[in-house]
Amino acid sequence: MKMAWKEMMKYKTRYLILGSIIFLISFLTLIISGLANGLSFDNASLVKNMPEGTYYMESKAEEQYNFSEISDSQRETIENSHGDAVFMSIQMGELEDEDGQKHGITYVTATDNEFFPDVEKGELILDESIQEDGIEAGDELSTNLMDDSFTVRDFAKQEKFSHSAVAFIHPDDFMNMYQSEKYQLAFTEDEEEDIDEMSAFNQNQFLNTIPSYSAEMLSLNMIIAFLFVISGMLFAIFFYMINVQKLGTYGILKAVGVKTITLLRLMWVQMILITLISLVIAISLSQLITLVLPEEMPYQLALETSAIMAAGFFIIGFIGATLSGVQISKVEPMEAINQGGA
Amino acid sequence: MSLLQIEELEKSFKIGRNEEKILKSVDLELEEGRITALVGTSGSGKSTLLTIAAGLQQSSGGIIKFSDKDLTNMSSSQMRDVRAKEFGFVFQHAHLVPFLSVKDQLNLMIDTAELKWSKKEKQQRIQDILETVDMWKHRDSDPDQLSGGEKQRVAIARAIIHEPKLLFADEPTASLDSKRSVEVMELIRSLSIERNITVLMVTHDEDMLVYADRTVEMKDGKIEK
Ligand SMILES: Nc1ncnc2c1ncn2[C@@H]1O[C@H](COP(=O)(O)OP(=O)(O)OP(=O)(O)O)[C@@H](O)[C@H]1O
Ligand SMILES: [Mg+2]
Numbered sequence: 001m002k003m004a005w006k007e008m009m010k011y012k013t014r015y016l017i018l019g020s021i022i023f024l025i026s027f028l029t030l031i032i033s034g035l036a037n038g039l040s041f042d043n044a045s046l047v048k049n050m051p052e053g054t055y056y057m058e059s060k061a062e063e064q065y066n067f068s069e070i071s072d073s074q075r076e077t078i079e080n081s082h083g084d085a086v087f088m089s090i091q092m093g094e095l096e097d098e099d100g101q102k103h104g105i106t107y108v109t110a111t112d113n114e115f116f117p118d119v120e121k122g123e124l125i126l127d128e129s130i131q132e133d134g135i136e137a138g139d140e141l142s143t144n145l146m147d148d149s150f151t152v153r154d155f156a157k158q159e160k161f162s163h164s165a166v167a168f169i170h171p172d173d174f175m176n177m178y179q180s181e182k183y184q185l186a187f188t189e190d191e192e193e194d195i196d197e198m199s200a201f202n203q204n205q206f207l208n209t210i211p212s213y214s215a216e217m218l219s220l221n222m223i224i225a226f227l228f229v230i231s232g233m234l235f236a237i238f239f240y241m242i243n244v245q246k247l248g249t250y251g252i253l254k255a256v257g258v259k260t261i262t263l264l265r266l267m268w269v270q271m272i273l274i275t276l277i278s279l280v281i282a283i284s285l286s287q288l289i290t291l292v293l294p295e296e297m298p299y300q301l302a303l304e305t306s307a308i309m310a311a312g313f314f315i316i317g318f319i320g321a322t323l324s325g326v327q328i329s330k331v332e333p334m335e336a337i338n339q340g341g342a
Numbered sequence: 343m344s345l346l347q348i349e350e351l352e353k354s355f356k357i358g359r360n361e362e363k364i365l366k367s368v369d370l371e372l373e374e375g376r377i378t379a380l381v382g383t384s385g386s387g388k389s390t391l392l393t394i395a396a397g398l399q400q401s402s403g404g405i406i407k408f409s410d411k412d413l414t415n416m417s418s419s420q421m422r423d424v425r426a427k428e429f430g431f432v433f434q435h436a437h438l439v440p441f442l443s444v445k446d447q448l449n450l451m452i453d454t455a456e457l458k459w460s461k462k463e464k465q466q467r468i469q470d471i472l473e474t475v476d477m478w479k480h481r482d483s484d485p486d487q488l489s490g491g492e493k494q495r496v497a498i499a500r501a502i503i504h505e506p507k508l509l510f511a512d513e514p515t516a517s518l519d520s521k522r523s524v525e526v527m528e529l530i531r532s533l534s535i536e537r538n539i540t541v542l543m544v545t546h547d548e549d550m551l552v553y554a555d556r557t558v559e560m561k562d563g564k565i566e567k
Contacts, residue, residue, distance in 0.1 A: 006441050006442060006446070011441065252439055253439060255398055255425070255431060255433075255437070256426065256451055256454055256500070257425040257427070257454045258426075258454050259419075260419070332398065332399045332400060333398045334393045334399035
């Protein structure tokens with residue numbers, strides 16, 4: 001322990017460089033996963049902000065919610081067994097502002113519920129991101145699907161669907177625009193259950209029915225996985241290299257009779273110290289970076305995710321240090337001294 | 343009584359594709375408490391013999407018995423234990439631990455030999471030995487702040503602080519001037535006498551042979567009879 005510290009103090013630059021590399025690699029990994037998570041959250045925050053539960057749509061719709069129409073009898077069946085059921089519909093559309101500028105949005109309407117804001121007929125509640133387009137509360141927005149125009153009443157935080165801003169509207173307006181008396185989807189917080197001619201989805205399964213979501217998630221997960229694997233390998237290689245570089249010193253220590261476990265402990269202590277410090281800085285910075293990232297850049301990094309990654313890095317660093325330790329324990333002292341050139 | 347017995351020791355190195363025999367059936371016995379000087383031309387295999395006898399590398403054949411224990415049959419951790427507790431080694435080049443101060447080199451050796459000395463006793467012994475090799479004033483220096491001769495004196499102190507039974511010294515005086523060489527040899531001899539330490543020492547310096555009880559010569563991988 002004392003020896004590990006003394007060595008690090010003697011070769012401050014070497015260990016500082018190693019620490020910086022570990023920091024940069026883990027920082028990069030954290031930032032990229034923050035951006036990837038942000039992107040996936042941005043795709044469907046409307047759904048991600050809902051509690052875990054079950055979504056139902058017509059089986060005939062073949063997992064395409066906008067082809068689903070829940071009939072009155074089906075609605076009754078669902079309501080009978082799930083008193084809390086919410087019925088909702090989602091449609092991609094657009095709104096035109098007073099200057100004739102068009103804005104792509106997603107209309108969402110639903111029966112009374114605690115997840116979405118209440119809206120009156122003729123009113124809109126929009127995702128706050130649309131404010132960047134210069135839309136303000138009180139603005140009149142029109143659509144060619146309806147004669148009357150909407151008044152923007154308020155904005156909601158993080159309500160997006162398929163990357164576009166959600167516009168909550170009153171069911172009557174929705175029925176009026178899309179000429180349909182029926183809702184597309186039912187949502188309950190209960191466990192999933194078999195209902196005739198209905199398909200059930202949990203949150204994740206439902207997200208995957210959103211066009212673009214599953215393809216996007218696949219790419220993002222791939223990016224994160226590759227990044228993690230490669231940075232993990234770099235981690236292991238760096239700890240391995242720094243120990244092999246010290247072969248001569250380890251040879252001297254072995255020659256005077258220092259135990260292998262003492263040498264291993266030395267490597268572990270150094271590895272843990274460096275990784276700990278680098279990861280603490282990387283995690284803090286990756287949390288603080290939200291303060292400087294522009295609003296429109298979706299970024300989301302849960303501490304839990306960071307902790308899992310940190311644990312992964314620790315294990316990998318440990319393996320790297322241990323592997324080099326095992327290798328060093330096998331060479332004869334004289335061989336180590338000669339090869340190490342110390 | 344002999345403390346170390348070397349019989350038919352062989353060592354080959356792979357050099358490129360060829361196996362080259364560096365030690366060809368070496369026989370050597372060290373009497374307990376005696377100083378044996380090993381001389382011979384450069385490249386005759388003196389350092390190789392010394393490091394194998396001290397368990398720092400494996401032989402290719404033969405037997406090494408240390409007070410009736412066969413070193414060639416030992417596991418590497420048993421060998422390590424013998425090195426830590428019973429052997430002292432002065433390398434041809436000092437080979438100090440680069441990041442430890444002079445004092446800590448000795449502390450490490452005391453800990454490694456698992457000596458149960460009190461803190462005060464440790465301090466006292468370290469001071470004694472460093473004063474003997476005239477390095478006490480450099481006790482807090484790191485090896486890279488010392489001259490070659492100074493390093494060698496620390497290496498000698500490290501090799502004897504734990505009072506080994508057997509001291510191997512590979513040209514301990516090579517990097518010292520003649521006055522220091524005499525001092526170091528007197529130190530080794532007085533330690534050998536006081537503490538009954540057996541010494542095997544390589545030297546090129548004819549003047550140092552007076553400190554040895556016996557001189558053996560190596561020639562071309564063999565001990566000359
Ligand atoms: N690890 C090794 N690999 C290959 N050859 C080696 C190795 N160690 C020593 N040798 C060879 O063995 C021979 C003897 O070397 P050694 O160091 O034992 O000589 P020496 O008698 O101590 O010489 P000197 O007086 O110059 O120190 C040399 O020819 C050397 O090149
Ligand atoms: Mg030599």
